[in-house]
Amino acid sequence: MGREPSTLKLMPTGGKRVAPLVLRTLITVVVCMVAYGIADLIDLSQDALEKVGVSIGIGGLTLIVQYMVDFERRLASMETDQRTRTRELHDHFHQLSEAAGLLSELDQAGMSTSDAKRLINSASLVGQQGPEIVKAFARAEIESLASVVTDLTGMTAHWQRDNNEWLIRLTECARRTIDATSSSIDRAFWDTDPARPYLDAQIEAMRAPGVSIRRLFIINPAEESDSEFMARFVELCRGQRDLGIMVRFMVLSPQRHTRAAARDIVIFDDALYLEFEPDRQQGNLQTRLDADARRVDGQVRRFNGLWQVATEPGQR
Template sequence: MTLLMGAISFPFTQLLFSDLPGQIAAAAVFGSIALVVQFLIDFEHRLGRVEDGLQAAVKQIRETVQQGFARVNDATELVARMETAGVQSVAVTKLVSRAAAISPHASALVRNFVHLEVDRVSELLRGLTVNEATYDGEDQDWLLNLTKCVTSSIDAISIPEVDAAGNTYHSFWASPMGVRYLDTQRASGSRGVRIRRVFVTTHDNVGTDSVLHSICQSQVDSGIEVRLLYPSAVPPEIRGQITDFILFDDEICYESHPAPHVDRGAAPMILSNHLELRHDRLQDRIDRYRIIWESASPWDQLVAPERVLTAVPDES
């Protein structure tokens, strides 16, 4: 480009200078000027490209920072909402921290198991936001944890379809889960929690039922108020409405739904457990329990089996 401008300008230099050296020098000056102009033009283009790239980089950084702050704001808002709702943020932080500690090289089985457990907890929380939640199958954790968290009262109904096998309650209360549940209730009772339980019987004559007597005694020894509801004492307005449920602080109703047509003598099968928090349905359970409790008889009116056996020869 410089040589071209010098060659083009050389004929014009002849008009300015008569001697050849002057003409060559003038052509060189014109070429140099063209070189400087070309450099400035190229520099401007390059500077423009740098500015465009810098603006794009700044825009990307700004967007990244804004997204980061948005995530922080979302996390902060969630933590604030949890604390406002009375949920301990420390427990949630611990859950996230321990989930993040899972090795990226963990097996697919471990990762999938973690995902399922987190989803299970998430589904429970979603259910509590809409005032009901269901556990498919037989639950243990909900029952034990609610018993640990209760602050004032537990009102329970035990029916043979859920807690008994072959018309005897021994099957559940002698099981590992039954023993753990009774121990947890005993601990809650020691904190001042009032616990009441009604055992629904399949017939009125239970005076010789040594198993039921033993269970009632163990419940009373654990600080539980126990009553028995005989078939003849069921009020007409609740016939067919006696189900297995537990009221925790009159705020959550824990319900057990057994499978139908269980073979006689076989242990009950639980299809699902349900948490009910809806006000109208919760009030219905509270009213129903009050009627059942008032209709039931104190367990100490049950004649002890040994007294029945010793009374027979005295009457003969």
């Protein structure tokens, strides 16, 4: 068999599709033949040349109509595509405008727009080239950050375990005061690894002009009567005082040593505080950040009241 004509193309299903130009030509020829036949039947006496002219004219009109229909179809398709592209451009510009508006609001609120851009760019790069576990970790971190910032719109945030990162970061952000209660001496917290970065952050904070730190240790009568414990405790207080931290302690009676009194509170700049709520085993179960003005004021007054009646180590 010879090679198939170039005007025939294979369809995806394996059939053949006739090229549009050939199809229009075939339709025009068929219409011309039919028109000639009809003209011949209507008027047998008509000259053959006239019949051919009539059939050619009808065929020409048929070809023109086909092109007009095709033009109309293409025009409608172009209009549809144009509307789609216009809608996509509108959505794209709307997104850009929304993003620009958010960045402008961040700037007006005193937040860092460069850090926000860096976060978005870095998240995009991780999403494009990182392995799945890295992508999952990045998503989890972004979700955690978004959850915390969203909670802060209500002036509170919670963490379902001990959050040393918040403690250190807030210490780094303090500009005037850090007031803290500590009821964890019996567990030798200050000899553990998490205590060292916290103390380092406090030392760095005190280098800034005007930042002062007060720490109020709370112990119970049994600890006060333990000479071995008190020797270690006085040494601890002396070490922190040598760093520039103002230190006092008080002994809570069994009646006053309630669950609320055992909570460690750290107040930053009299504007917000971290509260570490212990479980029954005195482990830190939950960290709560609170910036509600009324509750912060209550914690500041409570701390100042306890500080006034507390004792400096070595005075007893």
